[in-house]
Amino acid sequence: MKVVALVPAAGRGVRLGAGMPKALVPVAGESLLVRAVRGLLDSGRVHHVVVAAPADQVEVVRRELAGFDPGSVHVVPGGADRTQSVRLALADVDRVAPGADVVLVHDAARAFTPPEMIADVVDAVLGGAPAVIPVLPVADTIKQVDPGGAVTATVDRSLLRTVQTPQGFRPDVLRAAYDAAGDAATDDAGLVERAGGEVRTVPGHPRALKITTAFDLAVAESVLAAEPIGEPR
Numbered sequence: 001m002k003v004v005a006l007v008p009a010a011g012r013g014v015r016l017g018a019g020m021p022k023a024l025v026p027v028a029g030e031s032l033l034v035r036a037v038r039g040l041l042d043s044g045r046v047h048h049v050v051v052a053a054p055a056d057q058v059e060v061v062r063r064e065l066a067g068f069d070p071g072s073v074h075v076v077p078g079g080a081d082r083t084q085s086v087r088l089a090l091a092d093v094d095r096v097a098p099g100a101d102v103v104l105v106h107d108a109a110r111a112f113t114p115p116e117m118i119a120d121v122v123d124a125v126l127g128g129a130p131a132v133i134p135v136l137p138v139a140d141t142i143k144q145v146d147p148g149g150a151v152t153a154t155v156d157r158s159l160l161r162t163v164q165t166p167q168g169f170r171p172d173v174l175r176a177a178y179d180a181a182g183d184a185a186t187d188d189a190g191l192v193e194r195a196g197g198e199v200r201t202v203p204g205h206p207r208a209l210k211i212t213t214a215f216d217l218a219v220a221e222s223v224l225a226a227e228p229i230g231e232p233r
């Protein structure tokens, strides 16, 4: 059994405003990227990680990840958007992990994802699901509005879920979805859906939140101070 995780980490982090790529932003002394990669390896399921770095910072990112086994953690130049970064990392899978059984795609921005949740995603793919996403129920009431901001409907939130990463795939399924995809997609499983594939869900976790803004970073820092990573769920 061989599992490879792709980590798109080539974003500029403009919304975070830290003046550096988001993946390199430190939280309590360690970058989001180091935390994300460690979480994957700590799941006990992931053998190889391919990180897509900002194209002009590949060496910086390699240095950042120098503490990991270079036989397990690989860095490739990323692309202009997330879809392209995933595509470039996916192209490296045959070199680093030929014959892989599962490919995960995990945002560096979800650096606090519990390793147990990562294992759940891998196990669901190994159990026969072609594509698997972690999801959470929606806590807020959801309204549909018109372009002027007037409410046109209240949506039944019991059927809605928010989607996290890592998303897990049989490699042939993810490759076919990316081959068929022309443009940028907001999530990888969306490409599988578009190609007519089945996507299953597993329970997500609040700690798998995506760090996008300075507020998210502040939330992550306070959660980390209150409950250090490594504690049971």
Ligand code: C5P
Binding pocket: 007, 008, 009, 010, 011, 012, 022, 023, 052, 078, 079, 080, 081, 082, 083, 085, 086, 107, 108, 109, 110, 210, 211, 212
């Ligand atoms: O910007 P956003 O948070 O939606 O990006 C999601 C993930 O995609 C981040 O981990 C970011 O580094 C990555 N990304 C990428 N290549 C880009 C843009 C974003 O790998 N060109």
